[in-house]
Amino acid sequence: MxxxxxxxxxxxxxxxxxxxxxxxxxxxxxxxxxxxxxxxxxxxxxxxxxxxxxxxxxxxxxxxxxxxxxxxxxxxxxxxxxxxxxxAPTLRLAVGLADGLPKLLVHQVLSPVLGVSNLRLQCFEDNPDDLLAALALHRLDLVLADRPPAANPNLRLYTHRLGGSGMGWYAAPELHAKAASDFPRSMAGVPVLLPTAHAAVRTPLDRWFQRLDLRPQVVGEFQDSALLKTFGASGLGVFPAVDAVHEHVVQRYGVLRVGAIEGVEEQVWAIGTEKRVQHPLVAKLLAGTGPKTAS
CATH class of the missing domain: 1.10.10.10 (Winged helix-like DNA-binding domain superfamily/Winged helix DNA-binding domain)
Incomplete structure (x- = not known):
């Protein structure tokens, strides 16, 4: 025509x-x-x-x-x-988020680039394997996960630890007194909410109970960290959250901190593909953090 x-x-x-x-x-x-x-x-x-x-x-x-x-x-x-x-050219940054990562911690990790003018941030949440497949096809610029990826000879990846945070137990006001009394032994006598086994931090949490010879009354397991906090805020059980977002958790969910989870840390890893020219915002995120490791 x-x-x-x-x-x-x-x-x-x-x-x-x-x-x-x-x-x-x-x-x-x-x-x-x-x-x-x-x-x-x-x-x-x-x-x-x-x-x-x-x-x-x-x-x-x-x-x-x-x-x-x-x-x-x-x-x-x-x-x-x-x-x-x-x-005003748009600067697009496509980030894959492993579904086990706490969303508030992700926001904090991405904060160095959030003030960039003309930023167009695209976030996609999925399981790590599917995110790495999308990364290999260059549909994503970066993947954020709670652990480094398994070695794969077919993918030229680098991993970079962006940061981490200690964790604490939190509870709604009606559960707080019982949980805080004689902590941490009191944790055996209160209902507990935990992330599912897909989250890297679940194993250290289980070991924390084992180390203290405690048998938790697990009443709920959640794949989504925001959902876990929501049910915890309703009084269903005591739940873990990262210390890095303590103020936000307390104010948003109306909960109180019970105590520290000694020896347990939530980590955030950046995973990318080796390129001759790196995305400028990815470079900005990686600047000032630990050395990257190729795989």
């Missing part, structure tokens, strides 16, 4: 006739008529039909006009959109 012919048709339809369209376009009526007839031949339908001394749109012509309106409205917006893009 020739869009030049479509434009002539659109002008005829909006002006209400060939003569007015010719006057607006500054061409002869015969030229306008010829252009419209060429479009009709290309589409295989009649777009106009005689009505009195003028023309009216056929049903096919009405459909064509509706489509043409959208096309030329978008065309009118094109110069402004292009100029805006040239003046």
């Amino acid at each position: 020739n869009y030049h012919h479509l434009h002539y048709f659109w002008v005829v339809a909006t002006e209400g006739g060939m003569a007015r369209a010719a006057e607006r376009l500054g061409v002869a009526v015969q030229t306008v008529s010829a252009q419209v007839h060429q479009l009709e031949r290309a589409l295989g339908v009649s777009l106009f039909k005689p009505e009195g001394r003028g023309l009216t749109l056929t049903e096919a012509g009405q459909v064509a006009l509706a489509q043409a309106q959208q096309i030329f409205q978008l065309g009118a917006q094109l110069p402004e959109a292009v100029r805006a893009a040239a003046q």
Whole structure:
């Protein structure tokens, strides 16, 4: 289809006739008529039909006009959109988030780039294996996970520890007194909420109980850390949270800190592919943290 012919048709339809369209376009009526007839031949339908001394749109012509309106409205917006893009280019950062990571900790880890002008941050949550597959296909710029990936000879990856945080037990006010009394031995006598085994921190939490010779009353296990906190805030059980976001957890969920989980730390690892030219925002995130390890 020739869009030049479509434009002539659109002008005829909006002006209400060939003569007015010719006057607006500054061409002869015969030229306008010829252009419209060429479009009709290309589409295989009649777009106009005689009505009195003028023309009216056929049903096919009405459909064509509706489509043409959208096309030329978008065309009118094109110069402004292009100029805006040239003046303020978007800096896209696509990050994959392992589903076991606490969201508040992720926000804190990403904070060095959140103030970058023209940032377009895209976050995708999934299991680590699927995220690494997307990373290998260059659909993601970076993956954040709670552990380094297993060695894979088919993938040239690097891992970089972005940070970590100690953890503490938290409880709703109605459970806090019982949990805080004679802590940590009291943890054997209160209901407990834990992350599921998919989270790297679950094993250290289990070992914490074993080390203290405590048998927890686990009443709930959650894959999503925000959901775990929500149920904990409702009073279902005492739950773990990272110290790095202590103030936020207390204020947002209305809970109290019971005590520290000595020897347990939630870690955040950045995983990327080895590239000759690194994404500038990825480089900004990695700057100032520990050395990266290739695999």
